[in-house]
Amino acid sequence: MISSLFACWASVLCLAEKHAGLGGWVGAGGALLAIYATWRIAQRQVRADRRLRKVEWEKDIDLISYVVDKIENYLNPFLVEARKGASPEIASWDYNFQKEPIKRSAIGLDGAPLKDWPSVDAYNYFKIYWENTNMALQNATLQKEDRLLPQIAARDAALSELRSALTKARSRVI
Numbered sequence: 001m002i003s004s005l006f007a008c009w010a011s012v013l014c015l016a017e018k019h020a021g022l023g024g025w026v027g028a029g030g031a032l033l034a035i036y037a038t039w040r041i042a043q044r045q046v047r048a049d050r051r052l053r054k055v056e057w058e059k060d061i062d063l064i065s066y067v068v069d070k071i072e073n074y075l076n077p078f079l080v081e082a083r084k085g086a087s088p089e090i091a092s093w094d095y096n097f098q099k100e101p102i103k104r105s106a107i108g109l110d111g112a113p114l115k116d117w118p119s120v121d122a123y124n125y126f127k128i129y130w131e132n133t134n135m136a137l138q139n140a141t142l143q144k145e146d147r148l149l150p151q152i153a154a155r156d157a158a159l160s161e162l163r164s165a166l167t168k169a170r171s172r173v174i
Contacts, residue, residue: 061118061170064126067109068162070102071133082140082148094137106130118169125162132158 078093097103110130117123132155139148 057118058170060116061166064109064118064122065163065166067102067105068126068129068159071106072159074100074102075133078137078140079152082136082152090140092141094141097137119165119172121165122162122169125158125165129155129158129162 074097075093078090081090109126114120114123117126132151136148136151136155139145139151
């Protein structure tokens with residue numbers, strides 16, 4: 001066994017001595033193999049990075065949806081009463097909403113830079129939604145019924161567009 005390995009090694013050395021250009025070809029093959037291996041490692045890293053960004057993207061969209069859903073759950077009784085017409089109960093909603101922790105989350109989203117949002121549309125429609133929500137609460141507090149229902153309608157339209165923009169952003173390929 002050892003003698004056959006030695007004979008094989010000796011024949012390889014003899015072959016290399018007889019063919020002077022063979023070493024260059026072996027070196028070139030090794031270089032190509034190294035380039036291919038480097039490219040494969042880089043491709044794997046790019047895929048891993050994309051997966052990580054996709055997970056972060058989904059978390060951002062889920063957070064925005066969570067905050068909007070919490071606001072909607074909190075404001076739903078107010079909206080039902082406001083659509084019925086004037087009542088003394090709706091005048092206190094703005095004051096009560098000021099103390100809600102979810103409002104701080106919404107203010108944080110409102111102040112977030114555009115680069116932190118999943119899409120420009122989601123950013124714009126959240127701004128419109130949030131502004132109209134605050135204006136509706138202020139109009140209810142000031143008992144300006146003529147402005148309240150159009151403000152709620154604008155807010156509802158912006159909410160629908162925001163949800164649509166978040167759905168589009170979720171399906172976007174990174």
